[in-house]
Amino acid sequence: MPARIPSWAWVSGLTAGAVAVLGVLALQASHGPHPTAATARPSSSASASAHPSPSPSPTPTPPAIPDDSGTGRRIVYSLGQKRVWIVDERGMPARTFPVWPGTVSPDPGSYAISQRVPSTKGSDGVQIEHIMYFAGKSGVFIAFSNAVDGSSPPPVGPGIKTGGIRTGKEDGDALWAFATVKTRVVVVP
Incomplete structure (x- = not known):
């Protein structure tokens, strides 16, 4: 009769394996293309006026939160716009910014921050911080950093x-x- 492996040994082995996989995936998660921010440049065709305008040029309006991204406090990630919105409990955007996605994208849907890691070295050799895991696809963990x-x-x-x-x-x-464990992340197309 074969010897039975104690349950604590199974749990320890599975935990060690999961930690190793997370470490490898965290390194892989730091790679990927990055968005470039467009910069406004003064127009060379601007003409001088005898009566200059007393008010400055209006500041560009940031992109609106995508429709169908839910309500309340959340992070909204648009795959198509390569942009994130931090949305407060009133449903108002507190901040929006472009991002550089990796090569594996999450499917549209609702997720939650499952783990936060303060810092590590990315697979590109760059020290990364603020790693917040929220999804997985094709064996790859997906995280902001x-x-x-x-x-x-x-x-x-x-x-x-x-x-x-x-x-x-x-x-x-x-x-x-803004994002603690269990903070909602809504991914839209």
């Missing part, structure tokens, strides 16, 4: 799967301050 030095990730080679959604440094700080 930012590079400590503010850099964007280098392009990844063909066939490399990454689930990191990188933010800028200040945006990563704001997202980390």
Whole structure:
């Protein structure tokens, strides 16, 4: 009769395996293309006026929160716009910013922050921080994070799967301050 393995040994083995997989996936999550922010440049065709305007130019309006992204306090991530909104409990956008998604994107739907990791080294060798896991797909964990030095990730080679959604440094700080475990994340097309 074969010896029976105690349940504590199974739990310990599974836990160690899960921690190892999370570590590898966290490193992979830090890779991926990054969005570029458009910068406004003064027009060379501006003409001088005898009566200059007393008011400054209006500030561009940030993109509206996507329709069908739910209500209440949440993070909204638009796959098509490559943009995140931090939405307060009144349903008002507190902040919005572009992001650099990885090569594996979550399906549209509602998720929750499941784990927060203060910092680690990304698979691109860059120190990353504010890692917040909320989804998984195709064996890849998907998380928000930012590079400590503010850099964007280098392009990844063909066939490399990454689930990191990188933010800028200040945006990563704001997202980390807002999102605790169980904070809702709504992914829209």
